[in-house]
Amino acid sequence: MKKNTLFLGFALMALLFASCEADDTSDIVININGAGAGAEIENEIGGTLSADLELDADTTYDLTSALIVEEGFTLTMNPGTVVRATPGADVYIAVKQGGKINAEGTSTNPVVLTSSNTTPNAGDWGGLILLGRAPINSVAGGDATSTSEIGGLPYGGSISDDDSGVLRYLRVEYSGGAADASSENNGFSFYGVGNGTTVAYIQAFEGKDDGVEFFGGTVNASFVAVSGAQDDSVDWTEGYTGTLNNVYILHGIEHDKGIEADGFNSDIGNNSNPLYFSKPTVSNVTIIGRGSTASSTPEAIRLRVGTQGIFTNILLQGFDEGFDLDGDMGDSPTGQGVIDGDLSVTDVTFIDVTTKLKNDTEFTFDESDFIIGDGNATGTDFNTWGSGWTRN
Numbered sequence: 001m002k003k004n005t006l007f008l009g010f011a012l013m014a015l016l017f018a019s020c021e022a023d024d025t026s027d028i029v030i031n032i033n034g035a036g037a038g039a040e041i042e043n044e045i046g047g048t049l050s051a052d053l054e055l056d057a058d059t060t061y062d063l064t065s066a067l068i069v070e071e072g073f074t075l076t077m078n079p080g081t082v083v084r085a086t087p088g089a090d091v092y093i094a095v096k097q098g099g100k101i102n103a104e105g106t107s108t109n110p111v112v113l114t115s116s117n118t119t120p121n122a123g124d125w126g127g128l129i130l131l132g133r134a135p136i137n138s139v140a141g142g143d144a145t146s147t148s149e150i151g152g153l154p155y156g157g158s159i160s161d162d163d164s165g166v167l168r169y170l171r172v173e174y175s176g177g178a179a180d181a182s183s184e185n186n187g188f189s190f191y192g193v194g195n196g197t198t199v200a201y202i203q204a205f206e207g208k209d210d211g212v213e214f215f216g217g218t219v220n221a222s223f224v225a226v227s228g229a230q231d232d233s234v235d236w237t238e239g240y241t242g243t244l245n246n247v248y249i250l251h252g253i254e255h256d257k258g259i260e261a262d263g264f265n266s267d268i269g270n271n272s273n274p275l276y277f278s279k280p281t282v283s284n285v286t287i288i289g290r291g292s293t294a295s296s297t298p299e300a301i302r303l304r305v306g307t308q309g310i311f312t313n314i315l316l317q318g319f320d321e322g323f324d325l326d327g328d329m330g331d332s333p334t335g336q337g338v339i340d341g342d343l344s345v346t347d348v349t350f351i352d353v354t355t356k357l358k359n360d361t362e363f364t365f366d367e368s369d370f371i372i373g374d375g376n377a378t379g380t381d382f383n384t385w386g387s388g389w390t391r392n
Helices: 010-021 334-340
Strands: 030-033 040-049 053-055 059-069 074-077 082-085 093-095 100-104 111-115 128-131 165-173 188-191 198-205 212-215 221-227 234-237 243-250 259-262 281-288 301-304 309-326 343-360 371-374
Touching: 040 053, 059 074, 093 100, 128 165, 188 198, 212 221, 234 243, 309 334, 334 343
Parallel strands: 040 059, 053 074, 059 082, 059 093, 074 100, 082 111, 093 128, 100 165, 111 165, 128 188, 165 198, 188 212, 198 221, 212 234, 221 243, 234 259, 243 281, 259 301, 281 309, 301 309, 309 343, 343 371
Antiparallel strands: 030 040
């Protein structure tokens, strides 16, 4: 349908001015599709917010550049809101320390962040980035911070219950555009996000890089779906210590690990004596691979760089390896976690998995030291909680 830009009467001009006063982005352009009653309004959004901004389902929003939510301001997305991102790795939404996002959809009317391409592809745009003031193990000392891969924004601190807002019934599609060879967007990036933040019923769909990644922090996430991530589906590093409950992962043709977990970030030079190791609590997980004899069958879960973690009720299907533990007796003592009881799996079911446990840690332990209750897991009931708002 033809799109016309119009000069509007007083009522619509008031809407225009109200929109501009609600943030400090680049100019918002209001277009009308067609003419007459019931015409659809489109807004172009991007830039840096210096006031609250509320989006709703009655308007289609085109994200044309990075949208940055500054400290003290809130980005609200009501049920059914759709944001279409212009292709580009520098097109993303970032919520800085002290800023908030309230993206609250419903099971029948989710919030959707997607690509504006007619034929969308993984990596079309960046993704959603939250940055908080919760602890990370890559820096020492109170409120010291690190900076994010994308945007160079600060994160980390000493506020475990830091609150970055609410994500509920939110789907991020076709994300993961790479800014350069070492800086890649994910579907959801949680940088030092605190457990005062609500994260429930989120999906990363068809992303180029990781689906959901945690860079330290304490945030708890439940009912997490990742479908078709071309790198790791769920990733953690930098001392992440939150909980993950009810996670569903479905591999596409291009993929890497279901879960890749690091105790600390070995890429940024703190690879000796970290303040502490990552140790999340992970329960009710289903990871479905491409089959144990498929041409590309990496491990379902890779645990490395000293990570710890308590896993319960894990169902793994269609992999060459179930758990691959990597490390050494020096800076990356992943195996020590097994011996000390800080890294374990209780109730797991392997379906079409060739090798249940691969130990590359330099520590000696038996499979029974790591796995208790082989064959007892049922995984997560994705068919129930994922119905109506997710894509596969």
